[in-house]
Amino acid sequence: MTDNRITLRVWGDYACFTRPEMKVERVSYPVMTPSAARGVLEAVFWEPEIYYLIDAIHVIRRGNWFSFRRNEVISVISLVSAKTWMTSPEEVSPIQAGGGAPDGTQRNMLALQEVEYLITAEVRPSGLGSRHGIKTYVEEIRRRARNGKCYHRPYLGVREFACDFEWEEDAEAAFERRQQELGSEWRRYDENIGLMLYDVFAPELRAHGFRWLQEDNAAVDSPIRLEPAKKRKSKALTPRSTGVLVRPEALFFFADVRDGKLDCHPSRAQFAVKPAMEA
Amino acid sequence: MLLKLLNDFAESRNLLDDLAFSPKAVRWIISLDVDGNLIGAGPRETIGEKNRGKEYSAPQTSRVKNAGGVAEFLADNLTGLFGLDTDPEKDKENTQKRRERDANNQAKCMDFWRQIVKAFDATQCPALHALLRYHEKTQIPPPFLRWGVAAEQKPNEKPAWWLTTAVGTETKLGLDNFSFEVEGFDGLLLNDETQLRPYWRRVYQKEIDDRDTTAKRGTCLITGDTDVPIAATHSEKIKGVPNTQSFGAAIVSFDKPAFTSYGFDQSQNAPSSTKAATAYCNALNYLLKQDDHYLRIGQTSVCFWAKETRQASTLIAKMFNRPDPASIRGFLAAPWAGIDRELVKRDRFYSVTLSGNAGRIVVRHWLHITLEQAMENFQRWFKDLEVTPYGDPSVYDNGKRKTKDKDSMPPLALFRLACSTVRDPKDLQSETLTQLYRAALEGASLSSMLLKPMLYRLQVDLPKHGLSVLANPSRFALMRLIVNRNRKDDVPMIEPQIFETSDPAYNCGRLLAIFDSLQRSAHGAGFDGATVSERYFGSASTTPNTAFSLLWKLHTHHLKKLRQQGEKGKAAANKIKNTITETVALFQPENPGEAPQFPRHFNLVEQGRFALGFYQQMAVRKAAIDEYVRRKKAGEIQPEDIDDELELTANHESSQL
Numbered sequence: 034m035t036d037n038r039i040t041l042r043v044w045g046d047y048a049c050f051t052r053p054e055m056k057v058e059r060v061s062y063p064v065m066t067p068s069a070a071r072g073v074l075e076a077v078f079w080e081p082e083i084y085y086l087i088d089a090i091h092v093i094r095r096g097n098w099f100s101f102r103r104n105e106v107i108s109v110i111s112l113v114s115a116k117t118w119m120t121s122p123e124e125v126s127p128i129q130a131g132g133g134a135p136d137g138t139q140r141n142m143l144a145l146q147e148v149e150y151l152i153t154a155e156v157r158p159s160g161l162g163s164r165h166g167i168k169t170y171v172e173e174i175r176r177r178a179r180n181g182k183c184y185h186r187p188y189l190g191v192r193e194f195a196c197d198f199e200w201e202e203d204a205e206a207a208f209e210r211r212q213q214e215l216g217s218e219w220r221r222y223d224e225n226i227g228l229m230l231y232d233v234f235a236p237e238l239r240a241h242g243f244r245w246l247q248e249d250n251a252a253v254d255s256p257i258r259l260e261p262a263k264k265r266k267s268k269a270l271t272p273r274s275t276g277v278l279v280r281p282e283a284l285f286f287f288a289d290v291r292d293g294k295l296d297c298h299p300s301r302a303q304f305a306v307k308p309a310m311e312a
Numbered sequence: 313m314l315l316k317l318l319n320d321f322a323e324s325r326n327l328l329d330d331l332a333f334s335p336k337a338v339r340w341i342i343s344l345d346v347d348g349n350l351i352g353a354g355p356r357e358t359i360g361e362k363n364r365g366k367e368y369s370a371p372q373t374s375r376v377k378n379a380g381g382v383a384e385f386l387a388d389n390l391t392g393l394f395g396l397d398t399d400p401e402k403d404k405e406n407t408q409k410r411r412e413r414d415a416n417n418q419a420k421c422m423d424f425w426r427q428i429v430k431a432f433d434a435t436q437c438p439a440l441h442a443l444l445r446y447h448e449k450t451q452i453p454p455p456f457l458r459w460g461v462a463a464e465q466k467p468n469e470k471p472a473w474w475l476t477t478a479v480g481t482e483t484k485l486g487l488d489n490f491s492f493e494v495e496g497f498d499g500l501l502l503n504d505e506t507q508l509r510p511y512w513r514r515v516y517q518k519e520i521d522d523r524d525t526t527a528k529r530g531t532c533l534i535t536g537d538t539d540v541p542i543a544a545t546h547s548e549k550i551k552g553v554p555n556t557q558s559f560g561a562a563i564v565s566f567d568k569p570a571f572t573s574y575g576f577d578q579s580q581n582a583p584s585s586t587k588a589a590t591a592y593c594n595a596l597n598y599l600l601k602q603d604d605h606y607l608r609i610g611q612t613s614v615c616f617w618a619k620e621t622r623q624a625s626t627l628i629a630k631m632f633n634r635p636d637p638a639s640i641r642g643f644l645a646a647p648w649a650g651i652d653r654e655l656v657k658r659d660r661f662y663s664v665t666l667s668g669n670a671g672r673i674v675v676r677h678w679l680h681i682t683l684e685q686a687m688e689n690f691q692r693w694f695k696d697l698e699v700t701p702y703g704d705p706s707v708y709d710n711g712k713r714k715t716k717d718k719d720s721m722p723p724l725a726l727f728r729l730a731c732s733t734v735r736d737p738k739d740l741q742s743e744t745l746t747q748l749y750r751a752a753l754e755g756a757s758l759s760s761m762l763l764k765p766m767l768y769r770l771q772v773d774l775p776k777h778g779l780s781v782l783a784n785p786s787r788f789a790l791m792r793l794i795v796n797r798n799r800k801d802d803v804p805m806i807e808p809q810i811f812e813t814s815d816p817a818y819n820c821g822r823l824l825a826i827f828d829s830l831q832r833s834a835h836g837a838g839f840d841g842a843t844v845s846e847r848y849f850g851s852a853s854t855t856p857n858t859a860f861s862l863l864w865k866l867h868t869h870h871l872k873k874l875r876q877q878g879e880k881g882k883a884a885a886n887k888i889k890n891t892i893t894e895t896v897a898l899f900q901p902e903n904p905g906e907a908p909q910f911p912r913h914f915n916l917v918e919q920g921r922f923a924l925g926f927y928q929q930m931a932v933r934k935a936a937i938d939e940y941v942r943r944k945k946a947g948e949i950q951p952e953d954i955d956d957e958l959e960l961t962a963n964h965e966s967s968q969l
Contacts, residue, residue, distance in 0.1 A: 054315055054533060054564050054582035057571045058674040100676045102669075107568035138568070141667075141674040227313045228536050233574060281574040283583065285533055305536040 037156045037167050038088065039174055040204040042211075043073055044149035045196035048096065048189030049142055053230055053283060059142040061190065063224060064290060065090050067297045068232040069190050070152040076187035077198065078174045082163035084239040088153040090295040091204060093211045095222040096145035104131025105140045148189065149211070153204045155298075159242035175200055208293070222293050228305060229288035233281040236299045314678055315534045315564075315584070315592045317662055321617060322595035331590065332516035333509070334372040338387050338502070339365025339488035343478070345495045346438065348445025352478035354456030355490060365488060368502050371512040374519045376547050381419035385427050385512055386502055387491040388420075390473065394452050395421030398487065400459060401471065431515075435507045439494040443501075457485075524586055532585035534592065540585040545578050548593035552600040554611045555668030563596075563673045564589075604629040607726070609665070609749060610742025612676055616663035616753075618683050621655055631690065632752070636722045640694050647687050661686040663753060665746060677746065679754060689755035696796055697724055697789040698808040699924075702782040702931045703938065723786040726752070732787035733765045735772075748790075757797035763920045766791055770923060771850040775842060779930070788927045795920040806921060810928040814898060816911050817918035820856045821925025823895050824849065827867050829933050830888050834870040836877075845926070853922040856910040864907040867892070 050062040050069050067087040074085045106128050118125045131137045156171050177183070178200040186195045201207040212219050285305040288295055296302065322328055340355035358366035371385040383392035390396045395417050403409040425447055432440040453459070456476040461469045463482065473485040493500050501508055527541035549560025566572045566581045573581055579589075599605045599615040604626035607614040618624035631643060642649065648656060665677040681689075721728045730745045731737050750756045766787055773781040782788075792806050799805060804813045813819070828845040844863055852859035874885040899908035914922055940958040 052582075054584065055675060056573070056581070057566060058563075058669060058672055060314075060675045098677055105570070107570050109569045139669060141669060141676070143675055143677065227316055228533055230533075283531075283533070285531065285536065287536070305531050305533075306538050 037171055038153060039074075039156060039171060039178075040151055040153045040201040040207065041074065041077070041178060041198050042093075042149070042151050042201045042207055043187065043189070043196045043198045044094070045189045045194055047099070047144050047146055047194040048148045048196075049144040049194060050190040058140055059144070059191075061142075061144050062229055062288075063095065063145070063226060064092055064222075064288070064295055065148075065150050065152075065189065066230050066232075068230065070150070070154070071232065073152060073187040073189075073196065073198065074154055074174075076185050077183045078170075078177050079184070080170070081161050081242050082159055082165075083156055083167070083170050084159045084242070086155040086157055086236060086239075086299060088155055088296075088298045089204070090153070090297065091151035091208045092222045092290060092293045092295065093149040093151060093208065094147055094215070094218075095220065096148035098143060099146040100141060100143045102139050102141045104137055106130045106136045107138050108136045144190075144194070151201060151204050151207055157240065160240055161242035222290060224290050226288040226290065228285045231284040231286045231297070231299075231302065231304065233283055235282070235284050313680075314664060314675065315588070317619075317680070318592035318595040319534050319588050320619070322591040322598070324619070325595075325598070327594045327598050328591055330513075331374075331594070332371060332513045333369040335367045336370035336372075336384075336387060336489060337361075337364040337367050338370065338491045339363070339486075340475070340490045341500065342446075342490055342492050343495070344442050344446050344492060346442050348442045348447075348449060350446070350450075350454075350456075351495065353480045354476040354478055356478040357483070363486065368491070368500065370489075370491075370502055371509075371516070374516060374523060374547070376545060380416040381423060383420045383424035383427065385431070385515070386508070387489050388424055389487060389489055390457065390485070391417050391420050392424040393421070393490050394450075394454060394457070396453055396457070396473075398473070431508065431511055435511050437504075437507045439492075439497045439501055439504075440508075442494045443492055458482075520586070527586060528580065530580075530583045532588055533582060534584045534588040537585060540587070542583045543579055543586040543589040546584070546589040546593060548590055548597070550593055550596045550600070550673055552597070553613050553666050553668045553673050554608070556670070556673065561668060561671050561673045563592075563675070565672060567671075607632055607749070609726075609745040610740060612665050612667040612742050612746060614663060614665050614749060616661065619660045619662070621651055621659050621683060623651055624656075624659070624661065624683055624687075627651075628686075628690065628753075631694075632726045632749075634722060635694070635724045640724065644691060644694055647691055656683050656687070659683040661753075665749075667742075677750070679750075681754070686753055689753055692755055693752040693793070694724070696793040697729075699785050699789045699792055700809050700928060700931045700935075701785050702927065703934050723784055724789060728786050729790045732769065732784075732790055733762055735769065751793070751797070758794045760794060760798045760917050760920075763791065763794055763916050766794075767853070767916075767919050767923060771853075774849050775846040778846065782927060782930055782934075788924060791920050792924055795917055795924065798917050803921075806924050810932050815921060816856075816898060817914050817921040818925035819895055819898055820852065820860070820910060820914075821922035821927075822929040823860070823892070824852050824863070824922075825926045825929030825933070826888065826891055826895065827863055827870075828930070830867060830870045830874070830892075833884060833888070834874040834877075849926070853914060853919045853926075855913050856922075857912050860910045861907055 048061065048065070049059055050064070050066045051059045052062055067090070070087045070090055071085050079085075108128050110128060114125050128136045131139070156167055156174065158167055178198065181198075183198075187198055188194050189196045286297065286302040287305070288297070337360055339358055339360070341358060342355045343351040345351055360366035368387070370387045373382065373384055375382050389398065391398060397413060397417050403413060425444075428440055428443055428447075431437070432444060458474045458476075460471050460474065462474070462484070474482050475485045476482055491500060491502055497504070503509075524541040527544065529539050530542045531538045532540050532542070546562055546564045549562060550556075551558070551560040553561060564579060564582055564584070566576075566578050571581075572578075596615070599617060600613060605615055605617055607616075607629065616625055616628060627643075627647075630639070635643075659682070661679075661681055661683040663679040664675060667674045667676050723729075726745065726748055727737075730740055730748055733744055734740050744762065747756075747758055747762070751758045770781065770787065792808070796805050804815050804818075806818065810822075824845055828843050831844050832839065844866065848859050848863060852863065871885050871889060874881045874888070896908045899910050901908045936958060
């Protein structure tokens with residue numbers, strides 16, 4: 034059971050795990066969400082053939098609340114102008130933030146400062162089939178994490194708050210060790226957080242693996258605005274995967290940090306709506 | 313979690329019982345006879361706060377008003393009643409916008425009268441018939457309304473709506489609401505419990521039911537309930553947060569494309585049930601109106617409440633705003649007076665700091681701890697703020713010393729403490745107040761950088777106002793708290809009263825105070841130059857060695873001068889010399905017989921301790937003099953009790969008065 038389990042220690046100056054209800058003027062959850070933890074792991078290594086199930090998050094440093102305001106925008110860029118930009122950049126004017134720009138607005142963020150977590154996760158094979166055993170993937174993740182390699186910089190909640198990471202062999206041992214190292218700075222953190230966002234996709238959907246949605250096979254009532262299906266050349270006609278279609282749907286669970294540990298394995302976590310777990 | 317707590321608060325305080333009605337200021341009452349004719353020259357004015365009229369419990373629609381074209385039942389403004397624009401000259405150049413505005417106004421007016429017709433059909437209430445008759449008969453605009461400038465035109469005056477009141481005078485109209493009364497009916501139609509209010513409750517309930525049946529269903533992220541109707545928008549606006557508009561703002565809103573995710577519409581981004589959305593908005597609106605749940609701190613609003621113990625927030629609000637010495641003593645001795653101790657142990661305390669950003673509300677900070685913890689922190693706050701008063705503290709007791717707002721507060725009021733960091737209250741940053749608030753309730757330490765402006769103010773005020781700056785204890789109370797909470801392990805705590813310590817900074821401060829008193833005693837009543845503390849406080853507290861080498865020379869002259877004043881002078885000089893020798897014992901000279909060596913410089917926290925040493929030494933002297941003068945006046949002094957030093961000083965002090 035433990036041979037597919039990995040632990041990564043992450044830390045950063047700032048973090049904002051935005052609550053969905055207060056995401057315009059952002060307010061962070063007090064601890065990392067499972068989906069943010071998944072994002073960190075996927076930054077280090079991910080292939081469609083595997084998926085991560087976050088087992089637990091240890092809070093080494095909870096951090097302090099920290100509030101500030103930034104210039105942001107109210108509009109989103111359209112796909113059409115993004116494409117035009119690629120071909121003839123002079124025809125597109127960018128969306129301007131701040132300074133009285135028509136698309137600018139100021140937004141506040143209540144973030145965390147000086148945080149550190151241990152992420153423990155299970156690496157599982159997705160339904161897309163694979164040439165390798167799970168052990169190969171765990172080895173690869175370990176190798177990459179030890180060398181500090183990542184596909185993109187992992188971050189704590191939002192892209193601006195990049196984080197550092199380090200491979201840990203054993204979560205409990207690392208937790209003890211960091212307590213010793215922090216000495217008087219160490220504070221035990223316990224809190225019953227209440228409902229917390231688990232992810233925008235149910236874990237059992239991840240088990241099927243993902244593929245890109247296209248207009249011809251998306252459900253009509255899908256809330257997602259899709260790109261029109263592109264006519265591909267003969268090579269692309271064979272489907273790249275056989276996964277099922279997935280629609281984003283927020284999933285919430287009752288989060289309770291006990292002895293500095295947020296247990297969030299889907300088989301133990303208490304969800305607001307019970308997701309159908311795979312047999 | 314915040315929204316959940318607010319939701320629970322609304323439920324526990326029964327805020328959701330009569331949502332069909334909400335308080336609304338109605339300034340003008342149109343009086344009609346049974347046939348719908350206007351009685352008098354115009355509407356009758358009600359008296360309320362700031363020209364807005366009296367507050368009535370008025371019907372409140374649950375329909376979304378953002379898009380316009382929706383009127384309230386029975387009470388609305390001139391657009392609702394007559395279809396008139398509040399500013400007919402707006403967008404005059406832009407025909408399309410103008411047309412849209414007009415259409416919207418018409419729709420709102422029609423909506424208003426449609427509701428009256430419907431109500432009449434349902435209730436057959438004759439008063440409503442009178443209203444409808446009035447609507448048929450009245451020309452638009454009605455004779456009592458006039459668009460233009462005042463009768464006596466002022467230069468650059470912009471045109472506005474003018475209204476002729478029932479008594480015939482003309483008044484400028486703001487965003488005022490109108491309502492009706494009809495002859496033969498008791499009171500306003502708004503208040504009619506026999507027919508109209510029950511009718512409205514039914515209508516409101518139907519609105520809610522309609523909304524819930526058409527709403528998408530899903531899981532509520534506030535309560536965790538599954539398969540409940542999800543609110544499309546959280547339409548109830550939260551009013552009273554600084555930097556938002558008077559009609560309110562929202563905490564949860566996704567009105568711009570950049571705010572949404574995954575292609576979700578509006579509040580589907582954060583699914584919450586219609587019930588929970590109404591509940592948390594009502595809870596916040598309630599909290600923001602209660603003086604004992606709410607503090608206005610600079611540009612932010614702070615709301616706080618305990619889950620069960622209702623008295624707790626009242627107590628806390630009082631201790632922030634009006635902590636007079638008697639109530640502090642009471643609070644420190646028995647903080648739980650009148651509160652069930654067992655309840656406090658399991659109860660929790662919540663606080664949220666809100667500020668505005670145009671149409672949106674920003675959560676700046678929030679806190680949830682046990683009530684017991686909150687009270688303990690609060691007690692520690694007052695213990696840490698304790699300092700010996702300079703002179704008679706009772707002048708601060710009654711709070712009526714000066715009419716100015718700031719000065720009428722007791723010295724330990726939050727606002728008063730924060731003011732000691734700035735020259736003028738208007739320079740105050742809300743961040744400072746927030747820091748103080750958190751230090752009080754969370755027991756957090758305050759940034760030592762706050763000392764910087766405080767010490768600067770002291771250095772500036774001391775030469776300007778002399779020793780009277782010491783009379784306000786708030787600055788020294790706050791200074792003591794900051795210094796102690798930023799204390800390193802090897803440094804002593806600063807006690808509330810003067811105490812013996814080996815801390816160089818504290819003792820240097822004391823020494824400066826002794827030098828200052830010596831100079832005052834030596835020069836006598838005729839002296840009106842700058843004293844050593846006024847002149848050297850700044851340099852003595854930052855670079856003590858430089859300043860004190862000079863002061864050391866000076867003080868020998870002052871001693872000499874004092875000795876020349878007869879036997880009394882000699883005795884006093886010797887006594888002061890002994891005190892000085894004791895105090896400087898810590899600072900050994902390089903060679904025996906030379907002036908002692910003082911530290912080269914003090915950092916910020918040390919400067920704070922210096923100021924406190926100075927203050928406490930001065931307070932001891934002041935107390936001794938006051939006591940001596942009192943006893944002398946009372947004739948209690950025996951010849952053998954006569955204190956030479958105090959005798960001299962007391963004579964000077966009293967001659968100065």
